[in-house]
Amino acid sequence: MTEALLLIRRSLRVALRQPAAIIPNVAISVFFLFVYNAGLNAVENLPGFEGSYLAFILPVAILSAAVGGAGVAGQELVRDLESGYFSKLLLTPAHRLSIVWGPMVAAAILLVGQVVLILVLGLIIGLHSATGVPGLLMVVVFAFLWGMAFAGYAAFAALRFKNAAAAQAATLAFFPLLFLSSTFVPLEFLDGWLKVAAIINPTTYVFEGMRAVLMTGWDWRDVGLGLLVVVGTATLTGALAVREAVRSTRLAR
Amino acid sequence: MSSPADRSIVVENLTRCYGDLCAVDSVDLQIDSGRIFGFLGPNGAGKSTLVKVLTTILAPTSGRALVGGHDVVSEGHQVRSLIGVALQDVGLDPLMTASELLQLQARLFGHTPEAARDRGRLLLERVGLDDVPAEKRVGAYSGGMKRRLDLALALVHDPAILFLDEPTTGLDPVSRAEIWTEVRRLNRDQGVTIFLTTQYLEEADRLADEVAIISRGHIVAQGSPEELKREVGQEVISLVFAEDEDARQAEDVLGQLDGSRQLAGRELLVYSAKAAELVPSLVRRLDAHGLVLKGLSLAQPSLDDVFLRATGERMEEGDDSHLGEKVEP
Numbered sequence: 001m002t003e004a005l006l007l008i009r010r011s012l013r014v015a016l017r018q019p020a021a022i023i024p025n026v027a028i029s030v031f032f033l034f035v036y037n038a039g040l041n042a043v044e045n046l047p048g049f050e051g052s053y054l055a056f057i058l059p060v061a062i063l064s065a066a067v068g069g070a071g072v073a074g075q076e077l078v079r080d081l082e083s084g085y086f087s088k089l090l091l092t093p094a095h096r097l098s099i100v101w102g103p104m105v106a107a108a109i110l111l112v113g114q115v116v117l118i119l120v121l122g123l124i125i126g127l128h129s130a131t132g133v134p135g136l137l138m139v140v141v142f143a144f145l146w147g148m149a150f151a152g153y154a155a156f157a158a159l160r161f162k163n164a165a166a167a168q169a170a171t172l173a174f175f176p177l178l179f180l181s182s183t184f185v186p187l188e189f190l191d192g193w194l195k196v197a198a199i200i201n202p203t204t205y206v207f208e209g210m211r212a213v214l215m216t217g218w219d220w221r222d223v224g225l226g227l228l229v230v231v232g233t234a235t236l237t238g239a240l241a242v243r244e245a246v247r248s249t250r251l252a253r
Numbered sequence: 254m255s256s257p258a259d260r261s262i263v264v265e266n267l268t269r270c271y272g273d274l275c276a277v278d279s280v281d282l283q284i285d286s287g288r289i290f291g292f293l294g295p296n297g298a299g300k301s302t303l304v305k306v307l308t309t310i311l312a313p314t315s316g317r318a319l320v321g322g323h324d325v326v327s328e329g330h331q332v333r334s335l336i337g338v339a340l341q342d343v344g345l346d347p348l349m350t351a352s353e354l355l356q357l358q359a360r361l362f363g364h365t366p367e368a369a370r371d372r373g374r375l376l377l378e379r380v381g382l383d384d385v386p387a388e389k390r391v392g393a394y395s396g397g398m399k400r401r402l403d404l405a406l407a408l409v410h411d412p413a414i415l416f417l418d419e420p421t422t423g424l425d426p427v428s429r430a431e432i433w434t435e436v437r438r439l440n441r442d443q444g445v446t447i448f449l450t451t452q453y454l455e456e457a458d459r460l461a462d463e464v465a466i467i468s469r470g471h472i473v474a475q476g477s478p479e480e481l482k483r484e485v486g487q488e489v490i491s492l493v494f495a496e497d498e499d500a501r502q503a504e505d506v507l508g509q510l511d512g513s514r515q516l517a518g519r520e521l522l523v524y525s526a527k528a529a530e531l532v533p534s535l536v537r538r539l540d541a542h543g544l545v546l547k548g549l550s551l552a553q554p555s556l557d558d559v560f561l562r563a564t565g566e567r568m569e570e571g572d573d574s575h576l577g578e579k580v581e582p
Contacts (some may be wrong), residue, residue, distance in 0.1 A: 006360050014348045084344030087310055088406065091331065091338050092361040 002078045007102030008109070015072055015106055025068030026114045030121060033061035037125075040184055051215035055129070058122050059210040060183055062115050062139065063203065066147045067174040069111035070218065074154030074167040076103040081162050088201050101238060104155055108147035110225040127214075132142045135213035138223065145230035150174060152237025159244040177203045205229040259322040260286035260413045260446040262307065267316035270301050271307060276302035279316070279468035284448065284463070289440050291461030291478075292450040293556065295568045299470040300450040301341055304418045307448065308338045321414055334362075337412030341419045341450075343403040347392030350403050351382055354391065361411040376405040381431065397428035404435065414446045415439065421456060435458060452568065454556040466560055473563035478556060485562050486553040488528035490535065492521045493548035506542045507535060515558075517567050519547075522558065 041053040044180075077100070080086040089099045119127070119136055129135040157170030181196040181204045182190065190198055198204045209226020212219040216227065264282040268275055276299040284290045295298050302518040305311040307318055309329040318325045321335040345354060352373045359369035377383045380401040385394075391402065405413060417436065421526065437460065439445045444549050451457050457464050458478045463474040474481055494500045500521045504514055507523065510531065517520040525531050528551055539546060 003361055006357060010349075010353075010357055013353075014346065017348045079348075080346065083346055084340060084342045085346045086344070086345035087340060088338075089361075091308060091333055091336075092358065093334055093363070093422060094361045122534075 003097040004102065004105075007089075007094065007098050008105045011073075011076055011103040011106030012109060014076060015110055019074065021072060022069075022110060022114075025065060025071075026117060028068065028117055029061045029065035029114065031057065032064050032181030033118060033122065034125075036060060036184070041138070043185055046185075048187070048188065051130075052126075052128065052174060054122065054125065055214040056129050056186075056211060057184070058118070059142075059207050059212065061118050061180070062143050062210070063146060063206065065114045065118065066111055066143055066232050067152050067178060069107055069114060069170065070154045070174070071107075071168060072110060072170065072173050073107035073151035074158040075160040075164060078162065078164045078167050081158070082164075096245055097242055098157075100155055100242050103152075104148055104151035104238065104241070107151045107154075107206050108144045111143050111147035112140055115140055116253040128216045129214050131213045135218075138213045139210050142206055142230060143229075145234050146206050149230060149233035149237050152234060152239075152241045154235060155241035156244050159241060162200060177201060182207055202229045202233055212220055258286070260444070261319075261321070262414065262446065262448060263319040264303075264307070265405045267303070267306065267318055268314045269311060270305050270314045270344075273565065275314070276472050277313075280467075280472055282465060282472070282475075284386065286446055287440070287444045288462045289436070289447045289449065289460050291457030291464040292448065292467065293352060293454065293457045293464055293479045293560070294450075295452055298467045300452075300467060301418055303467075303577065304338075304340070304416050304448070304450060307475070307483045308336060308416050308434050309333055312357055332352070334410070335413050337407035337415045339407040339415075339417050339420055341401075341422065343399045345391045345394075345399055345403060345406075348390055350388060350390055351385065351394075351405075352387060352536035355405060358406050359410045372409060376408055379408075380405045385404070397424050400424060400432065403431065408439075409410065411443070412445065414448065416557075417447065417449045419450055419452065422452065430454075436460060454560075454568065458556055462485070464556065466556070466563060468560070468566075474559055481556065481559045483523060484552045485558045488525060489552050489558055490521065490523040490525070490528050490532060491548070491550045491552065492535075492539075492546060494519045494521070494544065495547050499544050502542070503539055503544050506538055506544065508539070510535060515565075517561055522561070524554070524558075 037054050038055045040057065043049055077086070080089070090096065119139065128185045131138070154167065154171055158167040161167050161170065180194065181201045182198050187195070187198055187204065187208070205226045207231060208222045212222035260546045262282065262284040265282055267277060267280045268298050269277040280303065292300055292303070297529070302311065307320055307325060309332050312326055320332045323331040323335070325332050355373035355376055359372045361365065364372060374383070382398060382401055382405070385398070392400065394402065404420065421432050424432070433456070436447055436449070440447050449460060452582050463475070464475060464478050464481060467473070492500070492503060494503065497519045500516055500519045503521050504516055507514065513524045515524070520527050523531070531547070532551065536546070536549070557568055
């Protein structure tokens with residue numbers, strides 16, 4: 001356990017030494033929040049829409065921050081692979097799970113910082129949480145876990161391609177996940193292929209879980225399903241990343 | 254830390270292939286505890302691959318290797334706790350400082366925070382980096398400083414067996430000499446078994462108790478540097494011509510003379526117990542056949558001659574003569 005904490009701390013420290021990799025990500029998420037809220041808040045007036053559009057769109061800003069935040073984990077692994085430090089860590093008694101998950105957890109922790117900032121800005125411009133502060137904390141938990149899920153995928157891509165540009169390009173796969181969903185309007189308003197895509201897309205259930213606590217209350221069906229999806233996806237992508245680390249280095253046991 | 258009695262390395266019929274290409278092919282080695290073993294070969298001969306297998310980074314394709322008595326495949330964890338490794342490409346995070354790297358490494362090997370701090374300070378002093386500003390990130394270090402820090406990292410847990418993969422490639426002569434001094438000290442004072450790969454003949458000659466020469470994945474010669482050189486012959490006459498063809502003709506012309514011969518491009522080497530006595534008759538005979546010499550020298554055999562005799566080729570052009578010229582900034 002100590003080694004995991006040591007490696008997470010190291011990843012955090014190194015990531016914070018490159019603020020240029022984090023600041024644009026926060027900026028673009030805040031930009032999304034303001035632009036989508038200003039441009040699309042007329043959705044509030046559509047029959048069948050209940051609640052505030054700000055609370056509806058806030059999870060989109062948060063999950064877009066998660067996309068960029070996850071990239072941090074991939075970039076760090078690529079840097080470690082390129083510098084050879086990854087091999088150095090593999091030669092210590094540290095468990096490989098800690099070595100691969102260290103950057104992922106660090107990326108998710110950094111994401112929490114960004115999410116808190118977005119939430120504070122949201123509160124300033126009039127966000128009201130239907131479940132109060134505990135609900136806001138639940139949003140942070142969702143963001144952390146979804147950040148882990150994305151970071152697992154980014155780490156997998158980094159370990160597979162061992163190349164910064166390719167690992168970065170692989171994270172483009174996040175965008176369909178983010179936008180082929182109930183991103184801008186509720187699921188009921190969607191129709192045709194987009195509705196099918198949204199139902200298949202796990203991101204939809206993360207949105208629904210966050211929106212439940214922000215807009216309606218502790219709807220445990222939505223929240224529980226959302227949590228199940230984020231925990232399941234994070235476990236899956238994290239396992240893929242570890243498997244890739246073992247496979248690509250063909251380590252002896 | 255503890256001093257395990259078994260510091261040996263045993264390699265049995267070990268092969269490691271990448272697809273169809275076998276970088277290490279049916280290699281056998283036996284290195285006793287407390288020796289400095291020089292593993293010599295040109296670029297791409299398979300040195301680094303063998304080091305990666307012995308240090309548990311790569312699994313072998315077939316065969317077996319024991320490091321400190323532990324199997325590198327089934328007992329990788331025990332092997333890793335015994336060995337220190339400085340790979341050819343130094344593995345340092347450029348965004349961290351030297352003491353951060355050393356302390357993290359020491360903590361991962363189980364030191365307490367206080368012990369890790371002390372260990373870091375001691376090792377920085379030992380590799381001569383204690384006067385570098387503490388906040389300086391490793392990315393700003395010179396090539397020589399990075400090598401020394403990498404060596405310090407390999408020593409964090411007092412390893413019983415140390416693997417150094419081309420520890421001085423690209424270093425200036427001063428840094429190279431410092432690394433050599435430290436390697437000898439570790440071996441003498443702490444009884445550390447040292448497995449050192451190098452493409453510098455001089456390095457193997459000066460440091461190693463025993464040398465193996467690898468070429469294209471195969472061990473082509475093994476023994477102490479003196480034994481190997483004795484096997485080649487007593488003295489070497491090097492005859493250099495303007496063209497490869499001249500050297501080939503000279504080989505025919507000198508056919509009946511005493512001593513054995515080896516052709517290498519436009520150079521012809523003659524090995525003989527009485528080389529000095531042979532020179533006049535040799536020159537006369539070449540002259541009689543109109544073969545013009547561009548250069549002639551007489552020398553004791555080097556490990557390069559051993560390599561040439563074993564493989565029919567010189568080690569990569571200029572590996573020795575370029576000592577100290579390929580200096581990293």
